[in-house]
Amino acid sequence: MIDFKRQGERVEEEIISMRRHLHENPELSEEEFETSQFIQRKLDEYGIPYKKGYAKTGVLGIIKGGKPGGVVALRADIDALPIHEKTESSYVSKKEGVMHACGHDAHTSMLLGTGKLLNEQKADIKGTILLVFQPAEENAPTGGSQPMMDDGIFDEYKPDVIFGQHVWPDLPKGQIGIRDGAMMGASDRFIVTINGTGGHASMPHQTNDAITMASAVVSQLQTVVSRNVDPLEAAVLTVGKIEGGYRYNVVADKVTIDGTIRTLNPEVRSRVQERFNKIVEGVTAGMGGSAEIEHIEGYPATVNTPEWAQQVRATAQNLLGEESTPVLNSSLGGEDFSRFLLKYPGAFFWLGTMPKNGQPKPLHDPYFELDEDALAGGAEMMAQVATDTLEKLEK
Incomplete structure (x- = not known):
């Protein structure tokens, strides 16, 4: 069994650097052309094969393990919002009226870091792991998940399970939000x-x-x-x-x-x-x-498959401790990942990224910020849940 505990430290600096670059250069839904190119350059750098052009700017990274097994997909959304940033960070958005106020810059960077960690150990991976970089999550009601599926993103590799992770400012670093059943509205x-x-x-x-x-x-x-x-x-x-x-x-x-x-x-x-x-x-x-x-x-509502929500919970507790998965309520925020879950079993979970001052601003707020120290743990979490799931599928 592959253990990713503390391995995120090796990619932490790179994840933060990528996140800040994307934060400075946000792109709106269906306009993520530079973001898509950035993702492709990073996948080339890591030696991860990929396919592109899904829903125009979507990218699919493909990590084929050295051993036969199932297929697990990991998803990150890549688009920003039409919001004028009001933070005073050193990497504030350079685009007037456009901001990564929902953490998609962090999601993209963490999934790239996850891909790097996984690819370095692909000889020991039992199956295939897909890295799904999805555009237009904020473009409700159309979204980007259904257009990606319509474009055949899973035609060659059909996921047995799919997971999505979202930064969550109301949870402190080291905690994972997960529920069986309805997660978001x-x-x-x-x-x-x-x-x-x-x-x-x-x-x-x-x-x-x-x-x-x-x-x-x-x-x-x-x-x-x-x-x-x-x-x-x-x-x-x-x-x-x-x-x-x-x-x-x-x-x-x-x-x-x-x-x-x-x-x-x-x-x-x-x-x-x-x-x-x-x-x-x-x-x-x-x-x-x-x-x-x-x-x-x-x-539609984002409804987790209980079996795979429980896997997320077990993985989090092994990585972060028994207290890392508090009991919490669902959110009525909407999430385009829901359409993936209509087609494939899986789970959507939250990564605690409460700012160090303990005073979080909500998602979609012009003052939204997150604790970047939590992002390496997010990459560990995604890598570990993917390999744990492949092990479970084999059994």
Whole structure:
């Protein structure tokens, strides 16, 4: 059995250097051309064969072990976000309005470091390990995982198991977040257009105010979760944007409400959407207006295969100690890795990267930072879970 404990120290400096380079040079979803080239150069340097062009910029590294066995895939996402960075780090983003605020720079660098560690010991590996560098994770609802599969990324090597790792600022270094079953939520979007009748602000009796209707709709939507979902189930309904009106003395004839619904359970997902529609239609009709409702289905819930979630837990405890896998709740954040898990068994887990000051900023925050000292451990974790899984598949 291959042991990667403390082997991450050999690639730690390189992982941090790669992460800082990618952080300074972020690229948005479907625009990761330089990032893809950087990955390919590193794989060439490490002597790891690869294929490219999946979902335009995706790359597949292939490590064939010296012994026969199964196939395990490891995935890292590579895209950044349209966020203006506000940190004061020495490697702040050089691109105005673009930032690695979700840690994908760290994911890419860790997977490259993982590949280097694995390739150095490939003679002892029992099977094949795939390094999946996925673009467009932030491009919901399209994403990059399904286009990669549509492009045939697994046509030659079909994974028996697939794993994904995500930096997690709420967990300290040395801890791994893992759950059997639902790990992250389904992320759906809604766009509602409320139609009324406009007119002069001094004569509201001649109008049907779309802003008044929108206010009533938003207020009533708060009851969808509080009065229609079992308190022990998870659901969030958030109105994130409202647009309407022309100027201060005009009654608005149209308002657009834009938001998201997050759930874990498919039945809850369906129930929330049904109740949402009834409230919007009922409130607007009762006030003499009308509504057009568009639901955009996003990423499904990220649901871990229990067997492989338990393998992640066992690997983490062997590497980091019995206390390294605390009991935790699922997150309702959306994750494109979910579509891989619809097709293949596997697990998605979180790597503790809480900043040293103990005051983490959330993912997607312009002040987001992480503890780089945790990244070598992340590479160890990925390498170890891959080889442990191949050993289990053999048995």
